[in-house]
Amino acid sequence: MTLGLHLAVVAALAALQFVLPAFHHGMLARIMVLAAYAVGYNVLLGYTGLMSLGHAMFFAAGMYGVGLTIQHWGFGIAAASVAGVAGAIVTAGAVGVVTLRTAGPAFLIVTMMLAQAFYLATLYFNTVTFGDQGFILPALEIGIGGRMFSLADPSVKYNVALVVFAVCLLATLWLVRSPVGRVLVALRENDERTRLLGYHTGRYRLVAVIVSGLISGLAGVTYTLLFSYVGSTFAGVLYSIYPLLWTLLGGAGTTLGPLVGTLLMTYAIDVASGITDAYLIVVGAALVLTILWAPAGVVGGIRARWARWLP
Template sequence: MRALSLHLAVLALLLGLHFVLPAYHHANLARIMVLAVFAMGYNIAFGYTGLLSLGHALLLSAGMFGAGLLIQHFGLTAAPALLIGTLAGAAMAAVTGLLALRTTGVSLMIVTLMFAQAGYLTLLYFGAVTGGDEGFPVPAAGRVAFGLNLAAEGPRYLVALGLFAVALMGNLALVRSRFGRVMVAMRENEERSRMLGYNPFAVKLGLMALSGLYAGAAGAFYGVMFGYVGATFATIPYSILPLLYVLLGGAGVTLGPLLGAVLMFYLIDLASSHTTVQLAVTGGALLVLVLFAPKGILGSLRERGLASWLP
């Protein structure tokens, strides 16, 4: 009950902020919530299952281009485009996972990175369709879903909150379920899980597809809500970002991705206004984190018994 109450309180706080935040932070928080969904999917794979991937930019861009290209070239409306984009992320994760999950550890990290880079180069090669490096703006007519204009500030925030709420509560239900225990078992001792009758490859493939579903949803909604689709989102930094969010907030903690996304976003934003080497500031902050809180902020609180009930 404490965990459920905390998650509902976080959603209530985010809803309340909709009415009081100034325009700049209002738009930023909408963006952060979508990126937190992306990191939440990464947390399922890495934080709970131990799958270290550097290819999640491929899944984010699959969702983004899956939705954006259908709107741009086929005149599809936002609602079906968002659904197809979300499924495109899951399908891409399943297809690449069939090959990548035959490896483990550092090899898995390298293989997923190679897949992501191949996806990025493919987007550049078919630049006449995808827009290449420049990308393309999503037509205004394609940014209306369920009677809501996602280009408008208010509806955009509420849709981002709705997406985040569904993702968060789904994630909470997953990790508290019996299958959630299987995820952690795969992370802690795969061979013992096999002895108990579970098929590690099948379980990890399903979880990779679920992680891709989250990433695809984040990509599709991000592209449609903010009106831009580009190959930049398929580059290596967008594979590293969710890892940083999860490490900062707490790997294997449901609220870790949100906390990490908020802190990292504003750390970079604040550093950018004072220096041109904002990545050095970010790196220094992460170095301090690794030294003094290696399991992230919420993970360290849980480990030290201050919030041992955090899921």
């Protein structure tokens, strides 16, 4: 039933591309990539109970990994994507080793500090990264089964985004129902008891940080390939706050929450930015209202009331 539900969601997203008008078609492609980012964030916040305020560095590590290797060294898409994901894994590993030395609220502060250092580094080394202005990648093409597809084509964009999102979603579904995932949830619920049961909690936490960083980095790689732009904005603090908000709003610790949260919030910001320049006030208001009135999020609320079986 659970797997069926997730497959149905993916199938529904696949079917939507044939009925949506152009604007929403493009929006949804972007939302699916960002939702994959939120799915990565949720592994850490929702299933391991660690709140990070620095995920932008994993997203941006993927982004710069793929973008810089194409820009400076002329890598092909496959090699550049591997470089991007590898960059995110290395970043997450290093960040994990440092931050997990600390306990409690220090984790969040240190992730934010490190992410900000990463952001400042993208500005400081602007001869390589082009800093704030960023750079635009040339038109990219991928070959599947001997045919070439341009990534600038909207329906190619949509389907690449769909595949990446579906892989991330199903992978986390598998992860959280696997023995490793159960240990992570145990860590979230009661760290000391898990340690008493003989689990090496530090090692499991590190694995969670790396998996979360990997998925976030993969989302960053995909975003770069589909939208052909790399810039330091994506390493900034806002892009660390976004996945937190998407995950919380949709429901932390639910597999489908990140998609729901990203969907709602991206449209809310789109509407608000048509009304005022200070549209980020929507982000602030959503954070405060969610935590005051719906701390379990949308999917979390549905699970508590009607569907206890939701993973």
